[in-house]
Amino acid sequence: MDVSDLKKNAKLEIDGTPWVVTDFQFVKPGKGQGLYKCKIKNMLTGAVIDRTYRSGEKLTAANVESKKMQYLFSSPDSFTFMDNETYEQIELAHDVVGDAKFFLLDNIQCDVLLYNERPVGVSLPSHIIMEITECEPGVKGDTATNVTKTAQVETGKEIQVPLFIKLGERIKIDTRTGEYVERVNK
Amino acid sequence: MSRRPLSDRVQAWDQALQAVRAYFRGQGLCEVLTPVRLPEVAIEPYIEPVRAQGGLLATSPELPMKRLLCEGAADIFQVAPVFRAAERGRLHSEGFHLIEWYRRDSDERDVRADVERLIDAVFVALGRAPLEGWSSAAFLPLLESTTSIRLRGDENAAELEEAVPSQWRVQPPEGIPASARDLYAWSALLTSWSDAALDPWLEAQAGGVHIVDYPPALAALAQLGAARAGEGVAARRFESYVGGIELSNGYHELRDAAEQRRRFETVAALRRGHGAPPLPMPESFLSALDRPGLPACAGAALGFERLLMLASGAGALADISLGMD
Numbered sequence: 001m002d003v004s005d006l007k008k009n010a011k012l013e014i015d016g017t018p019w020v021v022t023d024f025q026f027v028k029p030g031k032g033q034g035l036y037k038c039k040i041k042n043m044l045t046g047a048v049i050d051r052t053y054r055s056g057e058k059l060t061a062a063n064v065e066s067k068k069m070q071y072l073f074s075s076p077d078s079f080t081f082m083d084n085e086t087y088e089q090i091e092l093a094h095d096v097v098g099d100a101k102f103f104l105l106d107n108i109q110c111d112v113l114l115y116n117e118r119p120v121g122v123s124l125p126s127h128i129i130m131e132i133t134e135c136e137p138g139v140k141g142d143t144a145t146n147v148t149k150t151a152q153v154e155t156g157k158e159i160q161v162p163l164f165i166k167l168g169e170r171i172k173i174d175t176r177t178g179e180y181v182e183r184v185n186k
Numbered sequence: 187m188s189r190r191p192l193s194d195r196v197q198a199w200d201q202a203l204q205a206v207r208a209y210f211r212g213q214g215l216c217e218v219l220t221p222v223r224l225p226e227v228a229i230e231p232y233i234e235p236v237r238a239q240g241g242l243l244a245t246s247p248e249l250p251m252k253r254l255l256c257e258g259a260a261d262i263f264q265v266a267p268v269f270r271a272a273e274r275g276r277l278h279s280e281g282f283h284l285i286e287w288y289r290r291d292s293d294e295r296d297v298r299a300d301v302e303r304l305i306d307a308v309f310v311a312l313g314r315a316p317l318e319g320w321s322s323a324a325f326l327p328l329l330e331s332t333t334s335i336r337l338r339g340d341e342n343a344a345e346l347e348e349a350v351p352s353q354w355r356v357q358p359p360e361g362i363p364a365s366a367r368d369l370y371a372w373s374a375l376l377t378s379w380s381d382a383a384l385d386p387w388l389e390a391q392a393g394g395v396h397i398v399d400y401p402p403a404l405a406a407l408a409q410l411g412a413a414r415a416g417e418g419v420a421a422r423r424f425e426s427y428v429g430g431i432e433l434s435n436g437y438h439e440l441r442d443a444a445e446q447r448r449r450f451e452t453v454a455a456l457r458r459g460h461g462a463p464p465l466p467m468p469e470s471f472l473s474a475l476d477r478p479g480l481p482a483c484a485g486a487a488l489g490f491e492r493l494l495m496l497a498s499g500a501g502a503l504a505d506i507s508l509g510m511d
Contacts, residue, residue: 026278028232031406032374033374034377
């Protein structure tokens with residue numbers, strides 16, 4: 001691809017790694033070359049770096065696609081997902097799933113990222129709702145949210161919640177930060 | 187800074203357009219509107235025309251306006267819609283307007299004076315104080331004072347490579363032929379310098395700044411000559427900046443058809459080298475330059491939206507745009 005095709009969310013392949021353009025600025029002095037000042041994110045590690053390209057440079061588009069899949073079950077070695085369209089099942093290794101494993105509720109819908117047709121990552125909905133499976137008893141009437149206690153949710157993940165949260169209640173969690181957002185009333 | 191309410195934007199455009207027209211009419215120039223879809227445009231190294239059903243949308247009205255001059259038109263101006271593919275940013279848009287004008291029997295200093303008066307006229311029309319004066323800086327001395335790089339102005343690509351700091355060295359695309367290497371090297375130097383030192387320097391200047399006396403490789407469509415008796419040859423070209431933002435580019439216009447053809451060919455070779463789509467040689471324009479010929483004249487172009495943005499105190503073209511998307 002030509003550098004002039006750059007835009008936000010363009011996927012680039014650099015040294016065998018897929019990167020996504022998260023931000024870019026176009027500047028151009030007079031009749032000189034344009035500069036495309038990009039922030040690019042490594043799609044495998046999440047690392048963000050600055051890269052500047054000039055008019056006339058050629059880039060390689062990364063063969064990256066994202067497919068809607070449903071999480072089915074896990075085994076000691078892998079997590080199994082099903083493609084929503086083809087019903088084909090694929091297995092993702094633990095290191096590919098990473099911290100997303102803490103939010104993999106049965107049958108949850110995810111975007112599985114494929115790089116050169118190989119699964120390289122899972123992105124979850126930004127918020128999910130989970131049930132509290134273990135915690136200290138709730139403190140009635142204490143609606144403060146800045147004092148917290150540790151609770152466990154159904155996937156086994158530990159999370160800091162306000163004191164008023166009780167066993168069996170459902171809470172909304174931000175999967176990007178792993179933090180409690182709010183209590184969900186039944 | 188954010189987008190202005192629509193009623194403010196509409197009013198600002200109206201006031202600015204009135205001020206531009208009043209200025210040029212007061213100077214005795216005639217307003218024209220030249221065709222927007224053209225068979226040929228000036229071949230530029232890094233400006234891509236938008237293609238439109240067998241034609242090209244104007245990247246500037248320069249060639250059709252010069253052809254009017256060749257045919258005997260008097261001093262003319264227009265506010266022309268122009269299009270440049272893939273230029274999108276805070277200060278760039280793929281479609282915008284150029285205020286472009288030509289004065290016969292004039293040189294670049296005359297149209298530079300127009301730039302100063304025109305900007306003040308629009309600033310005042312939008313209720314802003316005129317600029318605190320203008321200064322001029324010649325390209326090479328300014329390069330030296332902002333970077334300590336000292337150049338004569340006629341260096342070839344290999345000599346430039348030697349002279350610039352290592353982080354400015356850019357590997358030219360492989361396909362660039364020998365005939366276009368110097369143009370490539372000077373264009374790359376301009377870009378690196380702007381990014382590293384020139385833009386910050388320009389942003390720090392209180393008034394307007396004209397950069398003058400460009401190296402011959404960056405002459406574009408300007409004549410070469412000594413700006414003052416006893417000085418070396420430079421391109422009679424200028425660019426004008428306010429608050430670090432490039433507003434205008436002007437020339438003492440090149441009239442030599444053979445030299446103009448050589449320059450277009452060099453640019454076309456550079457474009458082939460970096461894989462830009464080929465553009466037709468502007469044969470009709472070259473033919474008019476040859477005969478009847480372009481009268482001695484100077485011209486300049488000034489970005490209307492950027493001027494309006496500065497005069498409105500806005501920070502991005504989008505803040506003053508009348509585009510509804």
